[in-house]
Amino acid sequence: MSKSLDAPATQADRTVAQVIDTIADAASDVRTAIATEREHSGTVNPSGDEQLAADLRADELFEERILGIDGVATYASEEREEVATSDGRLHVAMDPLDGSSNLEPNSGMGTIFGVYSERPPTTGRNLLAAGFVIYGPVTSMVVARDGRVKEYVLGDDRRVVDDDVTVPEDPTVFGFGGGVDSWTDDFRTFAEEIRRELKLRYGGAMIADINQVLTYGGIFAYPALQSRPEGKLRLQFEGQPMAYIVEAAGGRSSNGEQSLLDLNPDELHERTPLHLGNASLIDRLESETGQ
Ligand SMILES: O=P(O)(O)OC[C@H]1O[C@](O)(COP(=O)(O)O)[C@@H](O)[C@@H]1O
Ligand SMILES: [Mg+2]
Ligand SMILES: [Mg+2]
Known part of the structure; x- marks a missing residue:
């Protein structure tokens, strides 16, 4: 039984x-x-x-x-x-x-x-x-x-x-993985705007970089790359759990078009472009990169 x-x-x-x-x-x-x-x-x-x-x-x-x-x-x-x-x-x-x-x-x-x-x-x-x-x-x-x-x-x-972690309303930090030369033109333009507005925090471990966003407000992304449109991070093990946390804390998640939580992977190890942070910044990302 x-x-x-x-x-x-x-x-x-x-x-x-x-x-x-x-x-x-x-x-x-x-x-x-x-x-x-x-x-x-x-x-x-x-x-x-x-x-x-x-x-x-x-x-x-x-x-x-x-x-x-x-x-x-x-x-x-x-x-x-x-x-x-x-x-x-x-x-x-x-x-x-x-x-x-x-x-x-x-x-x-x-x-x-x-x-x-x-x-x-x-x-x-x-x-x-x-x-x-x-x-x-x-x-x-x-x-x-x-x-x-x-x-x-x-x-x-x-x-x-x-006991009530909430993404701060005023964003302060950003961290983008993958490297400038690998990004799409649209993402590079968006990233340049964000660079002028926020402070860089990128440590090479998603959990720590997203915890910066939960603590100070801002945006973390490992976006679609020119050579790898599916990005690097795994939806089931990394993307969805972190999206669930950030959304419960009042932020947003996106693959460039929609919440990572709405995606339904065919494969266990499927990858996804990943963007997490203040709702206002993820809204902007979606409208400016038009992915
Ligand atoms: O070395 P890069 O390209 O900056 O990649 C860093 C990203 O890869 C990861 O290390 C992937 O996770 P794993 O270490 O679990 O493979 C993320 O934590 C991090 O955001
Ligand atoms: Mg990982
Ligand atoms: Mg790992």
Whole structure:
């Protein structure tokens, strides 16, 4: 018998809470992996990115612990081709280590997760909760659930530092990935306007760059590139969870035309152009780049 196939909504709520607790509790082990498993593994992930030993360790650790939760049916990750299965009714998709090219220079890295009511690949409208952990000078966690975003500092306990994270009304910072020469002409023109208005903050790890936007207001993008119209970032593991968080915090997400949450990927590892931030800036991006 399935663990909780016919369970009432409250069981789903409990499962979501357990997923969040499990990821928070795993943070110290992921930090250990970042410190000790620094070598290249010699393998590539389904997107073709070289994997570090820490990418693989974080993925294995989350697979085991997430699938061990009563009520979780599947675990999908940027680092594995197939969805791993158990019994249950909820589905977890993760980027176990975001920004892993920041490992060598000891800069920001994190973990991203989304809890879906349907098995990935699926639309962002099936997200029940999403969040991320940042392994920065302190370990922090941001969780969006029930239309509200909270920020915690993780240590021996989980301390709330902001119980209503909201994108500040006046934008201050921007960060655009991919490089000026790779952008489309329309995006380059938009980026030049934004450069004159806001301060650059780009650290090479999406979670940390988007946390700048959540903290100070602004815009983060990894747009369509001339050589790669689909962009770099993965919709299911990176785009939709971060869009869910930013939209719950009062901002907007877009692939250039519509909310990332409305996209319904055919492929688990599908990529998307990604733009997140203050609604006013994403509106402008859509109208000026005309994508
Ligand atoms: O090196 P680039 O092209 O600036 O790319 C940086 C982007 O790639 C990523 O590192 C991709 O994530 P992974 O590290 O999980 O592959 C994002 O976090 C970041 O925004
Ligand atoms: Mg990533
Ligand atoms: Mg990753």
